[in-house]
Amino acid sequence: MTDIKYKETQNQRFHGSLRKNMVEATGPKRTEIDVIRTAIWYAQVKQKLSANTAYEIERKLEPNAFGFNKYHDEYHTNKWSKYQVGERTPNKALIASVDCQLSGTQYLIDHVLWKCLKVDINGAFDVDSWIKELRPNIQQVIFEDSFPNVVGGVRRIKFSEVQLKMLERKAGIEALACLMILFHESYSEGNYERALDIGISLYRVLLIACNTLPFKHFTTELFYIFDKKVFSQIDANGLGFRFDEFNFVEAVELLNTLLLVIEDSNQSVSSLDTMIKLIDGGHGFDIMCVLRAPIGPVNPESKSNQKLSQKFKMQEKLRTWGRENLSSSNRAKFPQANLHIV
Numbered sequence: 001m002t003d004i005k006y007k008e009t010q011n012q013r014f015h016g017s018l019r020k021n022m023v024e025a026t027g028p029k030r031t032e033i034d035v036i037r038t039a040i041w042y043a044q045v046k047q048k049l050s051a052n053t054a055y056e057i058e059r060k061l062e063p064n065a066f067g068f069n070k071y072h073d074e075y076h077t078n079k080w081s082k083y084q085v086g087e088r089t090p091n092k093a094l095i096a097s098v099d100c101q102l103s104g105t106q107y108l109i110d111h112v113l114w115k116c117l118k119v120d121i122n123g124a125f126d127v128d129s130w131i132k133e134l135r136p137n138i139q140q141v142i143f144e145d146s147f148p149n150v151v152g153g154v155r156r157i158k159f160s161e162v163q164l165k166m167l168e169r170k171a172g173i174e175a176l177a178c179l180m181i182l183f184h185e186s187y188s189e190g191n192y193e194r195a196l197d198i199g200i201s202l203y204r205v206l207l208i209a210c211n212t213l214p215f216k217h218f219t220t221e222l223f224y225i226f227d228k229k230v231f232s233q234i235d236a237n238g239l240g241f242r243f244d245e246f247n248f249v250e251a252v253e254l255l256n257t258l259l260l261v262i263e264d265s266n267q268s269v270s271s272l273d274t275m276i277k278l279i280d281g282g283h284g285f286d287i288m289c290v291l292r293a294p295i296g297p298v299n300p301e302s303k304s305n306q307k308l309s310q311k312f313k314m315q316e317k318l319r320t321w322g323r324e325n326l327s328s329s330n331r332a333k334f335p336q337a338n339l340h341i342v
Contacts, residue, residue, distance in 0.1 A: 017085040018221060025086075033118045035086030036221050041095075041109035042083045043214040048102045054080035061098055108214075113177035117229055119184065127185050128154060131178065138174045141166045159194065164201040171208040171272060173215075179205060183230055196236040196295075202226065203241075203293040208275045210252045211259065223248045235298045238305050242296040242312065251291055255279070258287065285334055289315075289322035 018039055022032040042057075051057045058080045082088040090098075090109070099106035112133040119125055131142050132154075141163055144155040157163065159182070167175045179202045186194040206226055210219040227248075231241040255275060262274050262283070281288030296312030297305035321335045 014085065015220065017087075018218075021086045022221065022224075030089065031118060032225065033114050034089050036218065036225065037086075037109055037111075037114045038083055038089050039086040039221075040214050040218055041090070041105060042080070043217055044108055045098060045102060045105055047213060048105070054078075054084050061101060062094075108173070111173055111177065113173055113180065116177055116180035116184065117225060121184065121187055121229065121233055123184075124188075125184065127181055128156075130181050134174050134178055138167070138170060138178050141170075142178065161197070164197060168201055168204055168208075169272075169276060171205045171276070172212070173209070175205050176202065176209060180230070187233065192234060192236040196234050196239060199230055199234050199241065200293045200295070202230055204279055207248075207252060207255060207279065207291065208272065211256045211275060212271075216252075216256075219249050219252050238297055238299065238302070238308060239295060240298040242294045242298075245316070246294040255291060258283065284326075284331075286322035286325040286331070289318040290326065292319070294319075 018035065022035045025032050025035050042054075045051075045061075046057060049057060049060055051060065055078075058078075062080075079088060083090060095106050095109060112130055116130070131139060142156060144157055164179075167178055179198055183195055183198045183202065186192075186198060203226075206222065209215045210222060215222060227241075227243060231243065234240040255278060258278050259271060259274055262269060262278075263271070277283060278287055279291050292315070294312075294315070296315065297308040299305060300309050300312070318335065325331055325335075
């Protein structure tokens with residue numbers, strides 16, 4: 001077996017085990033969110049240690065976990081291989097101990113994002129208190145600077161598209177969490193149009209986050225969770241996400257490929273700024289068409305959704321044109337004029 005084939009086989013086994021553990025974690029104390037957050041935490045620990053195996057991680061972080069039995073055979077707990085696929089969740093003491101050695105790891109596994117993803121979509125929660133768990137640069141997008149901690153709470157800046165764009169430009173776990181909080185708020189209030197707008201921003205930030213460590217190795221699982229918790233829940237006057245013929249993993253891979261091409265030609269560019277520019281069409285209308293969120297009628301067979309269906313078909317035609325144009329040796333700036341003809 002070649003090295004490439006071996007790595008592919010190992011990767012398939014890893015994701016198979018991870019998905020199995022996600023399915024089996026039915027809660028209430030342990031859910032699929034605990035599985036994925038543990039696996040991502042493990043990946044970050046492994047990256048920070050430049051380790052190759054769970055055995056090596058345990059040797060470095062928990063040397064006392066190793067010993068000898070009465071037959072003088074070496075033994076160890078082997079729990080880190082279980083953390084790798086989220087089969088077990090580390091306790092608070094271990095999380096704190098690891099963070100003392102590898103700063104920032106506790107921040108990741110205990111992030112408010114995971115709490116946002118666990119809560120029921122119609123469940124009650126304190127929006128402001130959750131946002132206060134985020135970093136100041138995120139809070140500044142939501143709260144008015146002139147009223148940081150007034151009696152009775154804080155003043156919120158009126159929701160706007162500008163807020164969403166500001167959060168997108170801070171793409172990462174903090175932006176994902178803030179958008180999830182805003183999504184829950186809008187959905188619980190029955191403001192599904194706003195929920196759709198937030199969902200589109202979540203899609204864009206997730207697209208970017210899955211091109212960064214440690215999330216890039218968990219694209220399939222993260223999309224599954226966000227689709228289940230957000231995208232599939234939205235119905236804004238018949239309009240929602242249509243992932244039936246859209247491959248999110250391929251979109252992430254395309255964004256990564258285009259990013260690497262640009263970085264190879266100009267190493268001084270910001271990866272985040274470049275990805276945002278790619279998604280926004282700054283490097284080509286065809287790229288924007290391919291990467292844009294697939295928004296269309298939730299029930300395409302309904303006669304009342306005929307206009308939405310036509311618009312969605314046009315969007316998908318542009319997506320197809322974009323893919324073909326990107327692979328063409330003679331790349332055009334815009335599609336042919338008769339593309340709209342069915």
